[in-house]
Amino acid sequence: MKELGSLGNSPMRKVPTAVLISGRGSNMVSLVKASLHKDYPANISLVISNIPTAPGIAKARELGVMAMAINYKDFKNRLSFDMALDSVLRTAQIEMVCCAGFMRILTPEFTSKWQGKLLNIHPSLLPKYKGLNTHQKALDAGDKEHGCTVHYVTSELDSGEVILQRKISILNTDTAESLADRLLPIEQTIYPIALKKVLTETSR
Numbered sequence: 001m002k003e004l005g006s007l008g009n010s011p012m013r014k015v016p017t018a019v020l021i022s023g024r025g026s027n028m029v030s031l032v033k034a035s036l037h038k039d040y041p042a043n044i045s046l047v048i049s050n051i052p053t054a055p056g057i058a059k060a061r062e063l064g065v066m067a068m069a070i071n072y073k074d075f076k077n078r079l080s081f082d083m084a085l086d087s088v089l090r091t092a093q094i095e096m097v098c099c100a101g102f103m104r105i106l107t108p109e110f111t112s113k114w115q116g117k118l119l120n121i122h123p124s125l126l127p128k129y130k131g132l133n134t135h136q137k138a139l140d141a142g143d144k145e146h147g148c149t150v151h152y153v154t155s156e157l158d159s160g161e162v163i164l165q166r167k168i169s170i171l172n173t174d175t176a177e178s179l180a181d182r183l184l185p186i187e188q189t190i191y192p193i194a195l196k197k198v199l200t201e202t203s204r
């Protein structure tokens with residue numbers, strides 16, 4: 001009986017999660033802050049940047065998260081970088097990986113190892129506007145709506161199953177910059193919601 005009682009009171013297991021970044025890391029900060037809540041199902045225990053000068057590295061450390069760079073320039077090709085990344089993630093016992101402004105295309109070798117455990121946030125309403133310059137592409141197309149998407153990462157760029165999307169209206173006065181500015185806080189809102197959804201809805 002005693003054992004059952006202590007089970008009932010035991011804290012929820014948080015899934016060890018890494019965030020991959022290349023720059024300022026505002027989506028990463030939002031994920032870390034969400035993960036600090038006791039009922040959030042992920043623990044962001046590692047941040048990795050492929051660029052050593054990424055401002056997000058210091059931001060992660062300020063929040064008490066271990067952060068490191070794996071400099072892509074130190075590797076002779078994409079696959080050797082990805083295998084080093086995989087090795088670091090496994091050594092750190094990471095079970096879930098969130099790309100957040102991680103500006104690298106991952107190899108099929110890497111994406112297949114992390115299938116179903118690798119997420120990304122993309123600033124468009126996928127399947128529209130894969131790749132870069134999504135805000136300008138939405139403006140050029142005369143779209144009335146734009147948005148952002150959290151999706152699973154597969155070997156095909158920005159093409160994995162959609163987990164969560166949110167829309168904004170495009171105003172006549174919008175520029176690529178104003179769209180990026182209005183979308184960013186929405187990205188920061190939906191990414192923690194999407195990660196929670198994945199961790200609570202999928203059988204892990």
Ligand code: GRF
Nearest residue numbers: 024025026027101121122123
């Ligand atoms: C975000 O707009 C994200 O959707 C895109 O790159 C930007 C990264 O911003 N892939 P941050 O580094 O999270 O601040």
